[in-house]
Amino acid sequence: MMTLEGPGLVERKIRRLDEKVMIKKKRTRRRIRVLKRPLQAVASVTLQRLYDTCLGVFKGIGTVPTPLNVKKLSHILDCMKPEDVGLREDLDFFKTKTNSVQGNTRVTYATIHRCQNFSLCIFFLPASAVIPLHNHPEMTVFSKLLMGTMAIKAYDWVHPFNGYSSTASSSKMRRLAKLKADTTFTAPCDTCVLYPTSGGNIHEFRAITPCAVLDVIGPPYSHDHGRDCSYYKDTPFSVLSDGEEFFTEVKNEGRGYGWLEEIEIPQESEMDVIEYMGPEINIPDS
Template identity: 35%
Template sequence: MERSKIQCLYDACTRVFSDREPPTFQKIQWLRNFLDRIEAIDVGIDEFNSEGSPRSWIDPSSPNARKELICGLTVTEITYIHIYQSDDFSQIGVFCFPAGGKLPLHDHPGMTVLSKVLYGSVHVKSYDWVKARTASSRMVGLASTVTDGVIKAPREASVLFPKSGGNIHSFTALTPCAILDVLSPPYSDEFGRPSTYFSEIPIPSLPGYVILKEIDLPNDLVVTGAQYVGPQLDTGVDLS
């Protein structure tokens, strides 16, 4: 049976992220090609159906199970579809946004992240630290702007690194949209990679730079979970 596109992405992730060494730029570029081939339907999302009555499909790898596609245009809250995670190397998932949905500024400590907008338009702001310190157990510092613009599908995947490429970013959906994310390593409180949120303070005398201050998880941030209904992944582990 032909491998699904998400299976090809997973297999490529295992090759790129299994080493203890950080991946080379060439390997990341190679991995990016796999993200760029993926469309919403490849991860179980119907990006065209605005009726709200989901279409169903049959996964060739589990032909007895009829699955209902997720209607991307009808989500009313930011919805995370978890596809895969392992403790040691990576995390794959999709954020679906309704128009106006906002994922506030957050960081990716020590991570490489590839993001592919599957459909729709999203405003992205991103920063890298110039200098940061921890004061009263909260991070604060000077950061430079990397991105402040709109990404509209179809567009090639973007990549951020631990110290460059816009490691701290926010998303504001201009239309219903979805973003496929590959993170390596995954978030982990245990291993010192928590998700931290920030507020930004402009510096009028220094265009292109802001002060970032750590904040609590915003009260108004609601992210609901949805089950992944795309092609089943063969991870070499019996998950049943």
């Protein structure tokens, strides 16, 4: 049998129901906050471990990390995930970090920490973005692809041919370089390491999908200490090397070499700086 209840009674029941819903929502929000704290704590610990290790690995200008220290730092980076530096793998987040509106391929980067001996930076590349061939003079660099798929091309200078032009009539100086890598990487993957004169010191990043790369650089770029970044364009060795008798042995090896010519950074490859918003690092008092 159906009965009709008075307006006052109905209102009181609706009010009690609303209160129960609000209590449930508050409890849910409280549980979410509790769940987020451990994740943030883990991220802080991981990043702090990276920073603390860098303090011992990078000894200053003119030094190269020992093989043992390279292995130690690489192991930490190999295990790092996007959330360790406050990143999330979702499209809206990437659009914010890369400013990747339709047709925009501008690279952005955030500095986590920088000191005299090393720097920690994250580079955000929209799909199709390129960081052109560039060098790292007197530096050791650890690059960890955190998110996305990226093509990396890398060269090292060939000695003793650095002072030769590619052709006798050339008005521009081109230096011979050996191709060390021309590979596509997809996260998660191992850390890439380059050294002052080996390992692919001159390299190019080309994003196939939106990418995030964590770079550990020691020592960092410094105009005052002569460590400026130079950019290059490459030309296949076979195109410009006809008639150069002293390159006979190099010619016999085929496509593993290229001519690099220094250029100004292309306007479309200039980068924007954004604020780092991830976990903080505890820096000891000096």
